[in-house]
Amino acid sequence: MPHFAVSAVGVDRPGIVAAVTGILVGQGCNLEDTSMSILRGHFAMMLLIAGPDGTKAEELEAALTATAGDLDLVLTVRAIDDTVPVSLQGETWTVSVYGADRPGIVYEVTKLLADAGANVVDLTTRVIGGADRPLYAMLLDVTLPPGVNGGDVRDRLDGLAGSLGVDCSMHPADADVL
């Protein structure tokens, strides 16, 4: 079955998920991994779906745009490779960074992590607090490849946080399989 990446963003209101997924079901598609959340009052959907053989991305996008038009969503559909790539394996660590909002926090932190060989597997950022004193909060799960010492990465992250004027913490988050 061909696979597609579907994205949809629009001002949040009840019924967006039902509208979009209803169209996909009608087209014979099956939802696989998805992530959907409200981002600053906008509902953002990222869906990886499988469609029946012969499905075309343009036709799927046209069907979604026609029916979900009332919801004023920005929609895209792209064909993707059917094979599931395997991400970097290693230890899982959770990182949190927070402080006064300023440009470049995500870039500086993820650049340091990338240079250390860490792979970001999940990342969420939020601007919280009042407009007069916005606080930036970022939460990440990262995978460290074998041979990379989490404590060393944490020390470097502490140094960076100091120079950015933000706080950060990093701790192992490997699960115990029982």
Next chain:
Amino acid sequence: MAVRPVLSLPAPVLKQAAASVGRIDDAARALATDLIDTMRASPACVGLAAPQIGVSQRAFVIDVTGHKKAVSCHGEVVLFDPEVMLAHAPEVAREGCMSVPDYTGDVVRATRLVVRGFDVDGRDRVLHVDAFEARAVQHEIDHLDGMLFLDRVSSHHSVFRRKTYR
């Protein structure tokens, strides 16, 4: 003596409350042996409950020997008809389950526990466990009640992909 296949979701037996074992007879002892053999067949496995090998009876095995998060350690323990007598000092930690492929989740468990049950000779056994051993016991007892860690996660933000993806 047999290594049995470990069932994973959506096997219905994993969502059933298991029956009490009652008298510890040869059949119960054979079940204990299968649980131990199956646990030993997976080097990373520190515990297994009977429903995970398709037997809806209240029995589990644990062994946290050598685990880095273990404080109390009673070695290899088989308990039939276990009951939690006392549980306190809750703590959140991330756990996974051999019966739930791909996912792990943050689950609150008591870090100090008194549990009572019967051993393979039918003798009453009371264990005081803490830290990782307490978590393992609670995870296994949950299996006997048809509960999985997915039923315990505090929110969907507490559920994560396991390291190996498919």
